[in-house]
Amino acid sequence: MLYYIIRRILLAVPTVLGVCIVTFLLFNVFASPEAVARKQLGKNPTEAQVKVWITAHGMDKPMFFNLKAEKDGRLHPLDSRFWNQMKELLLFQFPESDYLHEKVGDLIKEKIGPSLTITVPAFLLSIIVTLPLALFVAYYRGTYLDKMAMFVCVILMSIVILVYIIVGQYLLAVVFKYFPIYGYEYGLGAWKFVLLPIILAVASGLGGGLRFYRTVMLNEVRSDYVRTAMAKGVSEGGILFKHVLKNAMIPILTTTVLSIPFLITGSLLLEMYFGIPGMGNLLLNAINNSDFPIIRTLTYVYSLLYIAGSILTDISYTLVDPRVILE
Amino acid sequence: MEEVLTIETLRTHFYTDEGIARAVDGVSLSIKKKGTLGLVGESGCGKSMTALSVLRLVPTPPGRIVAGRIRLAGREVLTLSEIEMRAIRGRLASMIFQEPMTSLNPVFTIGNQVVEAVRIHTDMGMSEARLVALDYLEKVGIPAARERMDEYPHQLSGGMKQRVMIAMALCLKPPLLIADEPTTALDVTIQAGILRLMKDMQEETGTAILLITHDLGVIAEMADEVAVMYAGKVVERGACETIFSSFLHPYTEGLFRSLPGRAGKGEKLYTIAGTVPSALHFLTDCCRFNPRCPLAIERCRVEEPPLVDVGGGHAAACWVRAPGGI
Amino acid sequence: MAESHLKIATQRIKKDRLAVAGFVVICLFALVAILDVIPVPYRDAGGLHFNRTVLDTITRKPAELSYSPPMVGTAELNRKEFTLKSRHLLGTNILGEDVLYDALKGVRTAFIIGIVPLVIAAFFAIALGLLAGYYGGWVDDLIQYVYQVLSSIPGILLLIAMLTVMERGLWQLCIALGVTSWVGLCRLIRGETLKVRNMEYVEAARALGASDARLLFRQILPNVMYLVVIEMTLDFSGLVMSEAVLTFIGVGVEPGTGSWGRMILSAERELPNGIWWNLTGASIFLFLLVLAFNLFADSLRDALDPRLRKG
Numbered sequence: 001m002l003y004y005i006i007r008r009i010l011l012a013v014p015t016v017l018g019v020c021i022v023t024f025l026l027f028n029v030f031a032s033p034e035a036v037a038r039k040q041l042g043k044n045p046t047e048a049q050v051k052v053w054i055t056a057h058g059m060d061k062p063m064f065f066n067l068k069a070e071k072d073g074r075l076h077p078l079d080s081r082f083w084n085q086m087k088e089l090l091l092f093q094f095p096e097s098d099y100l101h102e103k104v105g106d107l108i109k110e111k112i113g114p115s116l117t118i119t120v121p122a123f124l125l126s127i128i129v130t131l132p133l134a135l136f137v138a139y140y141r142g143t144y145l146d147k148m149a150m151f152v153c154v155i156l157m158s159i160v161i162l163v164y165i166i167v168g169q170y171l172l173a174v175v176f177k178y179f180p181i182y183g184y185e186y187g188l189g190a191w192k193f194v195l196l197p198i199i200l201a202v203a204s205g206l207g208g209g210l211r212f213y214r215t216v217m218l219n220e221v222r223s224d225y226v227r228t229a230m231a232k233g234v235s236e237g238g239i240l241f242k243h244v245l246k247n248a249m250i251p252i253l254t255t256t257v258l259s260i261p262f263l264i265t266g267s268l269l270l271e272m273y274f275g276i277p278g279m280g281n282l283l284l285n286a287i288n289n290s291d292f293p294i295i296r297t298l299t300y301v302y303s304l305l306y307i308a309g310s311i312l313t314d315i316s317y318t319l320v321d322p323r324v325i326l327e
Numbered sequence: 328m329e330e331v332l333t334i335e336t337l338r339t340h341f342y343t344d345e346g347i348a349r350a351v352d353g354v355s356l357s358i359k360k361k362g363t364l365g366l367v368g369e370s371g372c373g374k375s376m377t378a379l380s381v382l383r384l385v386p387t388p389p390g391r392i393v394a395g396r397i398r399l400a401g402r403e404v405l406t407l408s409e410i411e412m413r414a415i416r417g418r419l420a421s422m423i424f425q426e427p428m429t430s431l432n433p434v435f436t437i438g439n440q441v442v443e444a445v446r447i448h449t450d451m452g453m454s455e456a457r458l459v460a461l462d463y464l465e466k467v468g469i470p471a472a473r474e475r476m477d478e479y480p481h482q483l484s485g486g487m488k489q490r491v492m493i494a495m496a497l498c499l500k501p502p503l504l505i506a507d508e509p510t511t512a513l514d515v516t517i518q519a520g521i522l523r524l525m526k527d528m529q530e531e532t533g534t535a536i537l538l539i540t541h542d543l544g545v546i547a548e549m550a551d552e553v554a555v556m557y558a559g560k561v562v563e564r565g566a567c568e569t570i571f572s573s574f575l576h577p578y579t580e581g582l583f584r585s586l587p588g589r590a591g592k593g594e595k596l597y598t599i600a601g602t603v604p605s606a607l608h609f610l611t612d613c614c615r616f617n618p619r620c621p622l623a624i625e626r627c628r629v630e631e632p633p634l635v636d637v638g639g640g641h642a643a644a645c646w647v648r649a650p651g652g653i
Numbered sequence: 654m655a656e657s658h659l660k661i662a663t664q665r666i667k668k669d670r671l672a673v674a675g676f677v678v679i680c681l682f683a684l685v686a687i688l689d690v691i692p693v694p695y696r697d698a699g700g701l702h703f704n705r706t707v708l709d710t711i712t713r714k715p716a717e718l719s720y721s722p723p724m725v726g727t728a729e730l731n732r733k734e735f736t737l738k739s740r741h742l743l744g745t746n747i748l749g750e751d752v753l754y755d756a757l758k759g760v761r762t763a764f765i766i767g768i769v770p771l772v773i774a775a776f777f778a779i780a781l782g783l784l785a786g787y788y789g790g791w792v793d794d795l796i797q798y799v800y801q802v803l804s805s806i807p808g809i810l811l812l813i814a815m816l817t818v819m820e821r822g823l824w825q826l827c828i829a830l831g832v833t834s835w836v837g838l839c840r841l842i843r844g845e846t847l848k849v850r851n852m853e854y855v856e857a858a859r860a861l862g863a864s865d866a867r868l869l870f871r872q873i874l875p876n877v878m879y880l881v882v883i884e885m886t887l888d889f890s891g892l893v894m895s896e897a898v899l900t901f902i903g904v905g906v907e908p909g910t911g912s913w914g915r916m917i918l919s920a921e922r923e924l925p926n927g928i929w930w931n932l933t934g935a936s937i938f939l940f941l942l943v944l945a946f947n948l949f950a951d952s953l954r955d956a957l958d959p960r961l962r963k964g
Contacts, residue, residue, distance in 0.1 A: 015802055016805075018801075018802030018805075023806070026815065151671070154947050158943040160943070161898065163917075166924065223429065225430055228424065228492070228495075229443075230384055231384060231417065231421065232447060232495065233416035233448060235413060247433070272902065287813055287902070287904060302806070303806050306804075306806075322434060
């Protein structure tokens with residue numbers, strides 16, 4: 001198993017390098033250093049200020065290879081924008097944010113906690129709510145109840161998440177005052193601030209999730225082994241809870257485990273709207289401030305998370321499906 | 328001798344968007360205790376649906392048993408509630424299917440699945456049920472059964488899987504085993520072994536068999552009695568030897584003549600003219616075979632021939648060959 | 654493939670009443686979008702102008718002085734006009750602009766966002782998917798590497814990264830969305846090409862001397878198109894919704910473009926003042942179009958599903 005993980009990680013290296021190259025191209029080739037400097041320096045900076053900023057951020061160095069000798073006559077061919085940025089990312093020596101003047105690494109450490117207080121409970125609550133509902137609907141498949149439930153799901157799916165959040169906050173926090181509108185408290189007091197975001201997160205995903213789980217289960221219900229089980233005299237409940245559920249877990253697990261690493265990234269919208277100082281908020285502010293170091297670093301980090309997620313998913317396959325052997 | 332299964336004018340219809348498919352349209356047959364009835368016909372003639380009807384496993388949104396009586400081991404199947412049916416399935420009648428590769432649940436061990444069959448219908452505890460399961464797995468010829476009980480279906484070959492199915496079906500010694508094309512999906516070299524196993528197990532457990540197949544060779548091996556189906560109806564039935572030596576119905580004749588062995592060297596293989604009709608478009612008020620029948624007369628086109636007994640338990644539905652009807 | 658399967662698919666869809674309703678709604682919206690594309694030139698002191706469309710002529714009302722709830726009559730227009738036309742059916746926003754007009758103007762944007770990115774994505778996906786599936790070997794490996802890298806970067810980040818670098822705008826948004834969403838379709842097409850490549854009719858055509866290009870275009874592509882059609886209709890609603898979200902977080906269309914995202918953005922600020930009708934108007938329009946597409950696309954996918962294709 002360990003051998004497999006190591007192999008997968010090694011195989012992922014070319015992909016990670018590819019990601020770094022793509023992000024580098026995006027941020028350095030398509031945007032000129034002057035434009036970025038001006039954005040960061042606010043109103044009408046002087047030429048000198050722009051130059052100082054550019055040098056300080058290493059944007060005056062050549063793109064890929066530095067073939068100009070330094071003052072002391074030595075050559076540092078890898079002292080270029082590309083290699084400097086690669087070094088930062090690959091060695092996890094994350095740069096400093098243009099706007100916030102803190103190291104991105106420290107920022108990440110600060111912001112992960114609040115994000116997790118929303119995403120983890122939302123994730124668990126989603127599963128706890130959707131799975132039994134899906135089993136229930138699968139039991140009554142084909143009936144009017146089933147059709148109504150699916151129609152309701154499509155309707156729920158057709159409502160933009162924005163509306164869930166705006167209307168949810170307005171009605172429940174502003175009008176009915178069940179929840180605080182905005183803000184965050186570190187430590188145990190956080191729960192009252194995250195309760196509404198969690199509820200809205202689960203509600204907005206309910207339609208799509210229920211439909212997906214139901215589809216997976218009905219797929220299994222149509223298979224031959226269910227017919228055999230019925231011929232043996234297994235009850236409807238036994239078929240769903242024993243035979244179908246275990247088989248349905250295989251595709252359900254793929255999608256669920258894949259999203260686990262992303263619990264760290266936090267929900268952009270929820271954090272923005274409810275003032276939660278998490279990773280999503282970090283990214284959002286970086287966008288508004290054109291804070292490239294943060295966006296660059298986060299892009300890299302999130303890609304690593306995706307790769308980690310897909311390795312985790314493959315491993316979880318072996319735990320649930322006896323037919324799968326790790327090669 | 329008492330009969331294990333009696334079916335009287337069974338009609339199972341499917342209500343689809345394109346119309347009503349009368350898959351089983353007035354089928355009557357019976358199987359004696361410990362006997363073997365072979366149900367023969369081409370795909371689409373309704374034989375599988377007849378079998379599924381006995382256990383009321385017909386997919387019920389489009390399908391429905393609309394008429395007839397089914398008496399299984401003394402119980403009137405069509406009057407039972409679903410809970411009573413579940414008590415019967417696997418206990419009074421078991422079924423094995425055509426595709427062993429997909430008929431077993433891939434995420435449970437084969438031991439687990441056989442034990443499940445036992446524990447549904449008895450009060451046995453886990454260890455007792457495992458002993459029964461082990462016993463039957465050995466009987467059906469699974470080598471090193473004790474170890475293999477904890478293996479998963481994908482670790483077994485097709486033939487082995489079918490043996491497991493047979494063990495599962497017979498471990499409670501049901502009076503009837505329904506086998507729907509049990510060897511069709513298997514290698515020819517394996518088929519004989521499975522058939523022999525079924526015969527041996529039949530001796531052992533005293534089970535009657537309803538064997539569904541399109542393969543006359545299998546019939547010859549296994550069946551005491553034969554019923555030939557065409558377009559949702561039984562067109563001929565009788566003892567196996569009788570049917571093989573003196574078939575009457577032109578369709579039965581066509582089936583036999585189509586066997587490759589029958590053609591002499593250099594002769595063209597015989598085929599029955601025309602194609603099998605779809606259950607949505609079965610003809611009514613006539614003999615359903617008449618468009619393809621070389622012997623058809625005027626009466627065949629306007630009046631449906633009844634099954635007429637020609638003696639010795641042999642019956643056929645044909646105006647030309649068995650005219651004895653009204 | 655095409656004709657008879659299309660007929661069967663149409664028959665199947667006709668039976669699903671919800672899908673038919675969805676299709677009707679889509680057509681109505683499409684009509685509005687078309688009306689918003691046809692220019693109605695007008696002349697004034699400044700010369701000949703082309704920036705007014707048919708839709709404008711029908712529904713544009715002059716702005717009021719401040720906000721007003723639905724169904725209130727306009728102070729500006731002549732009361733002798735057709736009664737409906739003289740009222741703000743859905744009210745006005747805080748700047749006095751008619752909500753119904755704004756919502757209708759957003760329809761064209763929605764269709765652009767729903768279609769253009771997918772056309773771009775389909776272009777890449779078909780080209781690369783066919784090549785990868787057909788030629789295999791290093792071509793396949795290279796293309797797979799490319800889309801593995803791209804799919805490792807979470808879509809939203811790639812999108813944000815691209816949009817931060819480019820200027821904001823509707824067409825930039827379309828390009829960014831197109832470039833970030835071709836991977837899934839490419840995988841599907843590659844898979845299908847692999848399957849079809851080995852089918853007998855392709856072998857037969859090859860045996861008759863057909864060139865690679867001919868095979869790709871006349872034999873394989875038509876059999877892969879149904880995937881593209883299904884994907885495009887399924888993704889339409891997702892794209893329209895993401896425009897709203899992206900505009901809301903600041904990377905969507907630029908101000909001044911009529912879009913439901915912009916409407917929601919400004920409506921959200923007015924909500925605390927008790928002005929609820931512009932948010933409702935925008936949301937309902939968005940919801941109806943998305944729901945219509947969801948219902949129709951589901952039905953279309955089931956109808957074109959090869960597993961459900963019976964003789």
